[in-house]
Amino acid sequence: MNNQIKRINFNHSFIFFLFCNFFSIVALKITSFTISPLICLLLILIIGISHGSLDNIKGKKLFKIFGIDNFFIFYFLYILLALIIIILWIILPYISLLIFLIIASYHFGKEDTQFLIDENSYSNQLLFFLKGSLIID
Numbered sequence: 001m002n003n004q005i006k007r008i009n010f011n012h013s014f015i016f017f018l019f020c021n022f023f024s025i026v027a028l029k030i031t032s033f034t035i036s037p038l039i040c041l042l043l044i045l046i047i048g049i050s051h052g053s054l055d056n057i058k059g060k061k062l063f064k065i066f067g068i069d070n071f072f073i074f075y076f077l078y079i080l081l082a083l084i085i086i087i088l089w090i091i092l093p094y095i096s097l098l099i100f101l102i103i104a105s106y107h108f109g110k111e112d113t114q115f116l117i118d119e120n121s122y123s124n125q126l127l128f129f130l131k132g133s134l135i136i137d
Helices: 002-029 036-052 055-066 072-091 093-116 122-136
Strands: none
Touching (some): 055 072, 072 093, 093 122
């Protein structure tokens, strides 16, 4: 069963890789590609917001591990972190974007691949980053 899941995941990743590269080449050839911000907005609204809606569940698990009972702290820190990121985005937009893309690449790759990998090595960390960068591409 695990080999079948690995094969399906590999095929999915390979097809997604080819699709992303094809789409990038087409987008570069079309100079008046003004619909891409709309596509990005729709993807963020459809996928991004629903993905972030599970953060409170992960926060509860994390607080349980650390033995913190007051969950109000999580919401306070979560909103504070969002405000800090917004301020940094205004002050240092290019650096903030670069850091965001690096973290997002690693995050998406790890979430998509972690269940298939048992060991925690540097090559696997690189694999997480490279696989996640396909989504960011």
